[in-house]
Amino acid sequence: MGNRNKKPIIVVVSGAFDPIHIGHIRLIKEAKKLGDKLVIILNNDNWLRNKKTHVFMHQNERKEILEAIKGVDEVVISRHLVNPKDMSVSAELFRIKPDIFVKGGNLKIKDVPESEMCKKIGCKIIFHAGHGGNFQYSSWLLANYIRSLNRVKQIDINKTVARIRQALKKSKTHASLNTKLTLSGIILSVMNRRRAFGLFVILGWHDKWNSFTDVPDSNQDIYKKHHVNLKDLVKEGKHYKVESTLDFDGAILIDKNGKILDSGIIIEGLRPKVIANKIHPGKFKDLSQQFGFKGKVHSRHLSAITASYIFKGTTVFTVSEENDSFHVFENGRIVYSL
Incomplete structure (x- = not known):
């Protein structure tokens, strides 16, 4: 009562x-x-x-x-x-x-x-x-569904890496050109084996930026105890390949020498709008256009291009699960896209 x-x-x-x-x-x-x-x-x-x-x-x-x-x-x-x-x-x-x-x-x-x-x-x-x-997150489910429907033409890795070499030949970021090309080749190889996934990789990471990071799920940080170098990932049978991280949230962090430090890392406090206004002041339809993308992109790419500006000397790579696009960013700008 x-x-x-x-x-x-x-x-x-x-x-x-x-x-x-x-x-x-x-x-x-x-x-x-x-x-x-x-x-x-x-x-x-x-x-x-x-x-x-x-x-x-x-x-x-x-x-x-x-x-x-x-x-x-x-x-x-x-x-x-x-x-x-x-x-x-x-x-x-x-x-x-x-x-x-x-x-x-x-x-x-x-x-x-x-x-x-x-x-x-x-x-x-x-x-x-x-x-x-x-x-299984919604975007992951959709990615698998899209992948089951589409059989996209294979990427010519040698030709694409040659184009990336040309685009990066004047680059002054911390990692060597060979390290950048090795990482590019690894990512492109993964794209040929598996489509409709998202990837966010920061090459040239330094510990001084760790205050920007968070680890929401320690199980996704598979490289914390098992550091692997990029040059070893091209060897057959190597454990902890990049494919292991494709369904993870967050970014993969790699130092300038190619050693993979962490995966599943959330990068915080980037403020893409502030950075976009510094690099490209003016009026734009949205942040995607302001950063120079041809169309509207996922927030992952806005975070990635912003990260390449904030973390000076890094080269940042992304793959889009929505349309299988591949981008390379340096100093807040798109230096290569596929």
């Missing part, structure tokens, strides 16, 4: 769910146990286009699927505008005013842009919900 007037505990989970996978289901099940009403804030299509450059499933379809899942009481679509500057769901949290905001994975409070809003409305943030293994 006395519990009838008790205020229900509202729990919120947010995400794109594009597409939904087993990790999402486990997260939803665990979040529901924490309160009486479970609300999902669904990142809209504008958010997805800005974050991943593409939408696999329309927001209304994603909403309908989520509403059909047992335990979900309400689904609220976010109100992100086209090319949103604020990618958080703070506005939605302010409107809903939940008691608990649940975050999955290995995030920390500094990784949650909504932390200030939660503090303002008295909402507790709970981490590490939905554990149960190394979840």
